[in-house]
Every structure is written in structure tokens, then in C-alpha cells.
Amino acid sequence: xxxxxxxxxxxxxxxxxxxxxxxxxxxxxxxxxxxxxxxxxxxxxxxxxxxxxxxxxxxxxxxxxxxxxxxxxxxxxxxxxxxxxxxxxxxxxxxxxxxxxxxxxxxxxxxxxxxxxxxxxxxxxxxxxxxxxxxxxxxxxxxxxxxxxxxxxxxxxxxxxxxxxx
Amino acid sequence: xxxxxxxxxxxxxxxxxxxxxxxxxxxxxxxxxxxxxxxxxxxxxxxxxxxxxxxxxxxxxxxxxxxxxxxxxxxxxxxxxxxxxxxxxxxxxxxxxxxxxxxxxxxxxxxxxxxxxxxxxxxxxxxxxxxxxxxxxxxxxxxxxxxxxxxxxxxxxxxxxxxxxxxxxxxxxxxxxxxxxxxxxxxxxxxxxxxxxxxxxxxxxxxxxxxxxxxxxxxxxxxxxxxxxxxxxxxxxxxxxxxxxxxxxxxxxxxxxxxxxxxxxxxxxxxxxxxxxxxxxxxxxxxxxxxxxxxxxxxxxxxxxxxxxxxxxxxxxxxxxxxxxxxxxxxxxxxxxxxxxxxxxxxxxxxxxxx
Numbered sequence: 437x438x439x440x441x442x443x444x445x446x447x448x449x450x451x452x453x454x455x456x457x458x459x460x461x462x463x464x465x466x467x468x469x470x471x472x473x474x475x476x477x478x479x480x481x482x483x484x485x486x487x488x489x490x491x492x493x494x495x496x497x498x499x500x501x502x503x504x505x506x507x508x509x510x511x512x513x514x515x516x517x518x519x520x521x522x523x524x525x526x527x528x529x530x531x532x533x534x535x536x537x538x539x540x541x542x543x544x545x546x547x548x549x550x551x552x553x554x555x556x557x558x559x560x561x562x563x564x565x566x567x568x569x570x571x572x573x574x575x576x577x578x579x580x581x582x583x584x585x586x587x588x589x590x591x592x593x594x595x596x597x598x599x600x601x602x
Numbered sequence: 603x604x605x606x607x608x609x610x611x612x613x614x615x616x617x618x619x620x621x622x623x624x625x626x627x628x629x630x631x632x633x634x635x636x637x638x639x640x641x642x643x644x645x646x647x648x649x650x651x652x653x654x655x656x657x658x659x660x661x662x663x664x665x666x667x668x669x670x671x672x673x674x675x676x677x678x679x680x681x682x683x684x685x686x687x688x689x690x691x692x693x694x695x696x697x698x699x700x701x702x703x704x705x706x707x708x709x710x711x712x713x714x715x716x717x718x719x720x721x722x723x724x725x726x727x728x729x730x731x732x733x734x735x736x737x738x739x740x741x742x743x744x745x746x747x748x749x750x751x752x753x754x755x756x757x758x759x760x761x762x763x764x765x766x767x768x769x770x771x772x773x774x775x776x777x778x779x780x781x782x783x784x785x786x787x788x789x790x791x792x793x794x795x796x797x798x799x800x801x802x803x804x805x806x807x808x809x810x811x812x813x814x815x816x817x818x819x820x821x822x823x824x825x826x827x828x829x830x831x832x833x834x835x836x837x838x839x840x841x842x843x844x845x846x847x848x849x850x851x852x853x854x855x856x857x858x859x860x861x862x863x864x865x866x867x868x869x870x871x872x873x874x875x876x877x878x879x880x881x882x883x884x885x886x887x888x889x890x891x892x893x894x895x896x897x898x899x900x901x902x903x904x905x906x907x908x909x910x911x912x913x914x915x916x917x918x919x920x921x922x923x924x925x926x927x928x929x930x931x932x933x934x935x936x937x938x939x940x941x942x943x944x945x946x947x948x949x950x951x952x953x954x955x956x957x
Contacts, residue, residue, distance in 0.1 A: 520773075543831045544807060549834070551837050552777065
């Protein structure tokens with residue numbers, strides 16, 4: 437059989453299903469290498485080992501993520517994923533990385549609180565009122581970006597950094 | 603304080619939020635705002651031991667009752683309260699269904715003619731709620747914000763600079779604020795346009811639920827519309843959106859649908875309304891859901907001036923007082939099946955001067 441594209445002998449044969457239509461393709465190695473996703477086949481190295489390795493690694497990562505546990509309340513990420521409830525206030529920090537994409541999905545992309553700030557919180561020691569200022573600056577920053585006033589946005593960003601580092 | 607006495611009083615009249623007063627009250631039944639709060643240093647409830655739960659309940663009860671929130675607050679210990687009282691509180695929207703059904707130390711503080719209801723040890727340590735009749739978002743926010751200030755002056759509230767108010771479920775984190783507006787939309791239902799409202803609400807990231815909130819069906823054409831996003835917006839933003847956009851728009855749709863019924867389908871409308879009145883005034887057995895739909899159509903008829911001799915307040919009350927727990931409280935005994943339907947029919951006939 438000859439290659440569909442040139443006259444060289446076809447070595448790679450595959451079936452593609454596109455929009456419910458089945459298309460059979462017969463290609464030589466050189467022509468196959470031009471098609472995305474076919475390089476590995478064309479090189480004659482089925483990527484199965486590579487795939488397996490990636491799969492195992494990803495699985496390990498997920499296992500690791502699932503077993504992250506809060507020292508304070510003992511809730512693991514896996515448990516949280518099951519019932520949707522945290523065990524204590526510390527979980528937000530313990531699972532911050534894992535939680536962020538979930539928050540974005542639930543809250544239209546938002547990741548930061550910009551609303552009311554209690555007069556005192558967290559044992560009455562945290563200087564929370566300052567946070568109200570930071571939140572206000574963040575809102576102004578968002579507005580400045582929206583208005584494409586980048587000079588002002590840069591100034592606000594610096595002010596936020598400074599306030600946060602205090 | 604005689605608690606039993608107080609709860610019995612509840613069963614014969616409606617709270618302020620069902621008075622049928624307030625702006626747009628032909629369509630907006632009530633406005634509710636709730637804030638979810640937790641006390642720092644205690645685990646959230648899914649991880650609290652019985653002893654921690656107990657300690658928290660006592661501390662929160664004492665704090666609420668001594669915070670000067672309202673004169674004559676009453677506190678109902680829900681662990682001790684009989685099932686019928688818990689059902690009564692659910693019917694009056696003072697506690698959630700899960701809170702009634704839960705186990706362990708928990709309660710609710712009620713004040714200001716039932717406009718305030720603070721649930722203790724629900725999904726979060728505190729669920730502060732304010733309910734008002736009609737469309738009164740600003741008033742409700744002002745009231746609940748003041749209550750929140752009083753409580754947080756006496757408690758260390760779990761808060762994080764990035765995440766805001768920390769809640770057991772991250773879907774509430776940030777402001778912990780949920781606005782729920784209960785709407786009566788019989789005309790949109792009759793004209794088949796209600797689906798449009800659902801779609802629009804979904805696009806705006808709003809939840810539309812039934813009469814008793816999460817997981818309940820819309821019965822009697824009552825719908826609760828509430829926000830789902832609690833993070834990344836200020837309380838003011840969330841409330842303004844409801845005030846200037848969401849609710850006025852739905853109310854306009856309903857008004858428009860009602861005008862269409864009056865102008866283009868007059869006879870069909872009058873038939874529906876008077877048929878409902880006829881059944882309510884004559885039936886000997888009335889099922890719960892059937893009653894809600896009949897009252898719903900009659901309420902629309904009264905609001906549109908198609909029926910003259912019925913008081914809208916009586917109707918608003920009947921929606922509540924014909925519920926199972928209320929009927930049983932009024933009768934002072936347990937009622938099942940046909941007996942309950944018979945008692946309901948008799949009560950409705952009596953209130954509507956039936957035959």
C-alpha cells in the first residue's frame with residue numbers, strides 16, 4: 437500500500453473518527469511525522485512507557501494531595517472532597533493550594549475577600565482593621581485595571597505590597 | 603420565661619415577615635439575609651466532640667441573650683424541644699430543616715417579632731438571620747450588620763485576611779452572606795414563562811429554590827432566589843445587585859404576565875381564581891400542597907382586584923397556619939392523614955367564611 441500523501445510505501449495505518457465519520461489513513465513515516473500527535477508513532481517508539489510513567493506520577497501526586505491532613509482537626513483533603521466540609525478554621529491555610537481552584541469555580545473567579553472585616557479576630561490580636569484598608573486598595577486596583585489606568589494600578593499594587601508586608 | 607407558652611402563641615398568628623406589608627409585597631413575600639460565623643479556637647461542627655458542642659452552645663446562648671440584640675429574645679433548646687415544635691419553627695422559616703433534624707446541643711434565639719432568628723450549631727457555629735416582609739433589603743442589612751457587630755464585640759470570630767469569614771463549607775466563605783428573597787410568581791407559572799426566570803437567574807449565578815430553601819420543591823408558586831457567590835464581592839455589592847437588578851427585573855416579568863392574564867385571558871383567569879375560592883370555601887378534605895396552590899391563585903386574584911371580599915392578610919396567614927405542624931399546634935393534638943386534611947379544610951372554611 438502506498439502513502440496517501442506521497443508515493444512511498446505506507447507504514448503507518450490508522451483510523452480517525454471525526455464528527456462521527458470514520459476516515460482511514462495510510463502514511464509513510466515522513467508524512468506521519470508532520471501530523472501532530474503522530475511523531476512518536478512515526479519514530480517507532482510507542483509512548484506507552486512514557487504514558488504509564490506520567491500516569492503513575494500523576495497518581496502519586498494526587499494521592500499525596502489527597503492525604504494532606506490538618507494537624508489541628510485531622511481532616512484530610514480527601515475527606516473534605518467527600519463531604520464538602522472543613523473541620524476547623526486552619527483548613528483554609530492547610531489546603532490553600534488545593535482550595536484555590538475550587539473557590540474560583542464557586543465564586544466567579546474570586547480568590548480574595550473584599551467585604552466586611554471584624555473589629556477584632558483570631559484571638560483578638562490580629563490587626564484586622566488594617567485589612568480593611570488592604571481590601572479597599574484591592575478594590576481600587578481592580579477598578580484601575582478595568583479603567584486601563586495602569587499608572588495608578590502600579591501605584592496601588594505597591595501600596596498593597598507595602599501594607600501586606602507590615 | 604415560659605417557652606411553651608411562647609411557642610403556642612406562634613401557632614395562631616404569623617410573624618412580621620408574613621404580614622404582607624412592605625414594598626412590592628404583592629409579589630415579594632419576604633426578604634431574608636443570613637450571615638455565617640464561627641468562633642475562633644473551636645473546631646467546626648463536623649469535627650466538634652459532644653463536649654465541645656455543648657460548651658459552644660452554652661457560650662453562644664449566653665452571649666446572644668446578653669448582647670442587647672433585642673428586648674425579650676427567647677431561646678429554644680432544640681435538643682430538648684419536641685419534634686412538633688421543631689417542625690413549627692421550620693414552617694415559620696426560623697430554623698432550617700437540617701437544623702430541626704440534627705442531633706446534639708443546638709438551638710435558636712428568636713427576637714423582634716420573629717424578624718431575628720439566630721441558629722446556634724447549625725452547619726456553622728452561628729447562622730444569624732433577619733427576615734422582613736416585602737422587599738426590605740437595606741433595612742434587613744442594617745439590622746443584621748448591627749447584630750453581627752454586637753456579637754463580634756463579644757466573640758473572637760474566625761476570620762482570615764485572604765478568605766474573609768471562615769465557614770465550614772467554602773461555598774459560604776468570604777462575606778458569609780446569603781440574601782434570599784421569596785417571590786410569589788403565579789402568573790409566570792400560568793403563562794409558562796417561569797423557565798425564562800430560572801435561566802436568567804442561573805446566568806447571574808443565583809439559586810432558585812422552593813418554599814423551604816435548599817432541596818425543596820417550589821410549591822404554591824413560591825420561589826426563593828438567593829446569591830451563591832460570597833467571595834470577592836462586598837456585602838454592599840451583593841445587596842445592590844438584588845436591589846437594583848435581580849428582583850426588580852423578576853417583579854417586572856411577573857407584573858407583565860399578570861397584565862397579560864387580565865387583558866388577554868380574563869375569563870380563564872377569573873375561572874381559576876373563583877374556582878380556587880370555591881374549593882377553599884367548600885371542600886371537606888384539603889391536602890397540603892393542593893391548599894398552597896389554591897391559596898396561591900386566590901392571592902393573585904385578590905392582588906389583581908378580581909376578588910373583593912377577601913383580606914390579603916388572612917391569605918398570607920393561611921399559607922402558614924395550614925401547614926401540618928401549625929394545624930396540630932392549633933388543635934393541640936397529633937393529626938394524621940384524612941383527619942389532618944379534614945381539620946385543614948374546616949379551618950380554611952372558617953377563616954374564609956365558607957359554607
